[in-house]
Structure formats: structure tokens, C-alpha cells
Amino acid sequence: MATKYDKAIASELIQQFGARPEMLVQVLHAFVKRYGFISKEAIRQIAAELNLSRAEVHGVVSFYHDFRTEAPGEHILKICQAESCQAMGSRELTSHAESTLGVAMHGTTSDGNVTLEPVYCLGNCACSPAVMVDDKVYGRVDTEKLDGLINECGG
Numbered sequence: 001m002a003t004k005y006d007k008a009i010a011s012e013l014i015q016q017f018g019a020r021p022e023m024l025v026q027v028l029h030a031f032v033k034r035y036g037f038i039s040k041e042a043i044r045q046i047a048a049e050l051n052l053s054r055a056e057v058h059g060v061v062s063f064y065h066d067f068r069t070e071a072p073g074e075h076i077l078k079i080c081q082a083e084s085c086q087a088m089g090s091r092e093l094t095s096h097a098e099s100t101l102g103v104a105m106h107g108t109t110s111d112g113n114v115t116l117e118p119v120y121c122l123g124n125c126a127c128s129p130a131v132m133v134d135d136k137v138y139g140r141v142d143t144e145k146l147d148g149l150i151n152e153c154g155g
């Protein structure tokens, strides 16, 4: 799961965009792709190599929900919060997931197994409410189906 942080590789990720400060968002995406999140160590190194302050990098990281600052769980469960899914009960589904997993949105279970996240349309509106587990989308998910998906995650 988690890839060990390596300064030389991190530097390559930064340098591939020419170490240009205006490429910060692309650099951050590259870090998330490789490490799953942006660690404090990464923020320090990115700031130093892009000649930005840590506060500037941190500001961008916290602006986008995609840029996690904590290691994600083994599985990522996303519940669609967009209009069609909301009309079909995604709020209730979210409450159910939060109480079943014992975490709020953006949280990770204490065993590190599941991270719960919102998503805004999975392109599966005809089968609302929709959820995504890792890379797989499921439609017409009720609490029972959600429990089954959570169990499959081993949670």
C-alpha cells in the first residue's frame, strides 16, 4: 500500500515539471499518484525546490480535497453527494457509512482499512445513489448493499 518516501524520487517528481512554482498543482498531483498523500516532508521538499514558502504550498494543499495530508486507508469508499444521488438518498447512505465505520467524511478507520470520502458525480446518475470502492463504481446502493461492500473491504 503506502510507498516509502524517497527524497531522490520526490525530487524527480518536482523536476519533471521543470521545478517551476506555477506547476505546483501538477507536482502535488504527481505526489498523490505516487504516495497517496502529501506528507509534511513532501511539503518541505516541494517548497524548497520550487522556491516557495511552506505556507504557500500548504495553502494550495488544503484548498483541494484531493490532496490528502494523511496516508489513506487500504480501501477508499466514495459516496456521491451530487444532486441526483442526493435525491435518491445519498445523505442517509453517508450517515450510515459514517456510523458503521466510526469515521466522518475524509476520515480513515482506526485499523487503517477504509477511508471515507465524498465525490461529486460518478457519471452513474441513472443508477443513483452511486458509490465507488477503490476504482469500481456501484449503483442503486442501499444500506444493505453498502454493508456488503464494507464487509468486502474487510472492515
Ligand code: FES
Residues within 6 Å of the ligand: 080, 081, 082, 083, 084, 085, 086, 120, 121, 122, 123, 124, 125, 128, 129, 130
Ligand atoms: S449524481 Fe451521483 S453519479 Fe451522478
